[in-house]
Amino acid sequence: MPAPRRRSNMSHFQTPRVAVIGGGFTGAAFAAQLAGKARGPVAIDIVEPRTDLGRGVAYGTADPAHRINVPSTRMSVYPDQEDHFDRWLQRQADVDADAALPDGRVFPRRELFGRYVGETLAAALAARPDIAFRHHRDRALAIAEAGGTYRITLGSGDIVTADLIVLAASHPPPAPPALLAALDGAPGYVADPWAPAALAAIPPEAAVLIVGTGLTMADIVASLELQGHRGPITAVSRRGLLSRGHVARPVERFGQFTAPPSHSALHLLRRIRATVRAAAAEDQPWQAVLDAVRSDAQEIWQHLPLAEQGRLLRFLRPFWDVHRYRVAPQAEAAIERARAAGRFRLVTGHLAAARPGIELEVARGNGRLSLKGDALVVATGPGHGSVIATSPALQSLADAGLIAGDALGLGLATDRDDRALDARGRPNARLLVAGPLARAAWGELMGLPQVSLHAARVADHVAAWAATGTQRLAASASS
Secondary structure (H helix, E strand, O other): OOOOOOOOOOOOOOOOEEEEEOOOHHHHHHHHHHHHHOOOOEEEEEEOOOOOOOOOOOOOOOOOOOEOOOOHHHOOOOOOOOOHHHHHHOOOOOOOOOOEOOOOOEOOEHHHHHHHHHHHHHHHHHOOOOEEEEEEOOOEEEEEEEOOEEEEEEOOOOEEEEOEEEEOOOOOOEOOOHHHHHHOOOOOEEOOOOOOOOOOOOOOOOOEEEEOOOHHHHHHHHHHHHOOOOOOEEEEEOOOOOOOOOOOOOOOOOOOOOOOOOOOHHHHHHHHHHHHHHHHHOOOOHHHHHHHHHHHHHHHHHOOOHHHHHHHHHHHHHHHHHHHOOOOHHHHHHHHHHHHOOOEEEEEOEEEEEEOOOEEEEEEOOEEEEEEOOEEEEOOOEOHHHOOOOOHHHHHHHHOOOOOEOOOOOOEOEOOOOEEEOOOOOEEEEEEEOHHHHHHHHOOOOOHHHHHHHHHHHHHHHHHHHHHHHHHHHHHHHO
16 A cells, blocks of 8 residues: 555645545445545545555455455456456466466455455555545544534544545454353364464364354365365354355356346245246256346345345345355365365254353254364354444444444445435435445345445445535635
8 A cells, every 4th residue: 555645735624534434345445436536636534453455354364265256357446347356467476376267267365356456546546646545554433423524533542534434344243153152262262263363273183163154164164274174074054055156157147137026035036946947948057047136136125125125134145145155166176175085064953052172062953963073163254233333433423323223234224325324314425334334225235346336336426525515615715
């Protein structure tokens, strides 16, 4: 990232001030987009404790086993340049030999994508010397609004002021099942697999239990293999669903799901199943159908009543997630190698008990299965339902009634213009939400292409606001 630039000499009364809370992919993509869309000077402050912008949890990993799970040709900061990352990647000398598959698709290490995001933001800012940019390597502890100005208190005690705030935090900390609290502090218990060197202390011959069977589990298995682990691995989840893989050939989307729209989760499910059968009759894989559903997903979501959105999340989301968010081929191969060697087992059932010493009881039908290991790793994913409670800055906004959690427990309540809704449901045009925290309004807002598009949309809102604000404040200053 470039060194922070000195503020413009232009009066703050003429330069709109934008603060971004969160500097992972969402925050960095928003800032890069705003740099390209702003029609005049803007001051941008990003509050992000990590040294490098654009990485966040997902792309801040240094583990070489962690790869993007979407081909490089579909990953980009700029949604109108789908191959932007792929072109950048072709200029890099340190892409590992295992990244490219025989069919030409490339799934590089996630660390490389994080570097790309940071460099893309740096280039966007370098092209706009009229933008005063500052990265505060700190945490936002509190946000207060008074007299049309926001005051953000940082962990250092410094204050950042802004006219508009974009909330761009993406993933709250992992939320282990409550039963696993009995293992807190126990040797071998890994509650956060994303912590640096989280798996390094697991011995090569250790029997490993993994709670959760999605993409995080696949990353864990691939990481263990790379560090020479040879012991048995048992993965446990309620439904025993593994993330599905990519089809090994290019496919076009098959089917459409908006005309006419579905108004219930059950109707949508039946429609998807019928389309999968029709695709199979034409020798098209299910991935082609799910790609069409993904393309239509935000419009599909808008036509479902709130009760049906909740029903979809409760009953269908686990199945959607494992088909929609596909595993990188390299991680999928690591699971298959462990399975072929008799070292990987999948257990379906509910966690019934956990005891120190790394012991689990899993309820299966009318009985229970006891599992014992040397290590247990949690792979249940972020705790989106507790996003406000785990963020002091968001909690301060909620305490002041300026934001509220959405009705579905996915993140924050927003309208379709990405404005945060306060405790009384009123939108705030100077408090916007970018990325996954806004997904209750949009439905499909977790995959990187959708987040990139959403960041661009929020940047459009802010650029229009900044243009209007600059004219108004300049007129006020000269009167």
